[in-house]
Amino acid sequence: MTEQQEASEDALMTRIGQAVILLHAGDREEARNRLGAIWQEIGEQGDRLHRCTLAHYMADAQDDPADELAWDLRALTAADALTAADALTAADALGDGSGSGDDGSGFGRPALREPHPAMRVFYPSLHLSLAADYLKLQRPEAARVHLARARAAAGALADDGYGNGVRAAIARLERRLAAEPGPRPRPFPEQS
Template sequence: MAERQDQAAPDAVLTRIGQVVMLHHGGDREEARRRFLDLWTEIGEHGDPLHRCTLAHYLADTQDDPGDELAWDLRALTAAEELTDERRAGQAGNEGAVAARALYPSLHLNLAADYVKLGRSDAARSHVRRARGAAAALGDDTYGDGVRAAISRMELRLGEGGGSGEGSWGPPRQRS
């Protein structure tokens, strides 16, 4: 019975994160930020890395200040790296590490966008290259296609793909 509860707990947290994502996408950014921060307090700095990665990844979108957005995106990347490090050490389940690898392209893409906002084009270029390198982990589905297209747009914007870089881009987020 305890094992079943342990398995249900991560699903419950990810479901709660997904509910707040829907609130944010519905236009209530302030309330979404408040609820995300409440969840962050509940999960804690040392909570489950998949939860922290997912939550920080979405929480970054609710920030008004580009520096704060960068800080949350860096927290998401750090948590994703913990997931893959744990898998290598044999301490975590395969599902979390697979989920983290699928998030890397979007995580790096968002970091590139953060650095563009902060006028740090070299750092942005570095992260868009890392996003492109990690894109092999994406599935052949709508999400994967969207992230790959957003990487291409960011490459163009930064002059990495030989284009003018004009136009909007907008990295899609992993569905929780």
């Protein structure tokens, strides 16, 4: 990556950060407008980390719970795309360059499912947001599924302010959902 590309990426993250400051200061409409303009610039094919970050914050700027859910799903899709792209790159590095996961033995290698290290810390918050969205939309079963995924992914969080805050939010939502009727999801060991 050239210095010019790095500066451009830093400027984009700075602009996203400025919109988030507006959001946290209570100016949801201006934050939404700025994030929307940035989204138009980077588009659906832009940098996955930028798309994930922007969509995650854009969800928080929405007034309609269905719109919030749509943006949180975009954030998760971008995170998963980063994971899948890196898994293919890793498969190419390990194998014959085809990315097929086949090592030539006829049996193939197991699918690489580990999240990209930079994304691993986002998954608890992404799934927590989706759980909250589904609860707002009165879909407690879907909320429980994502809350279980948030809890399973929480091991990636550091013991710092951010990590402790996400874990506390997971616990609060777990208490709220405990009062809701409905089946409980099975744990997701692949995300622990």
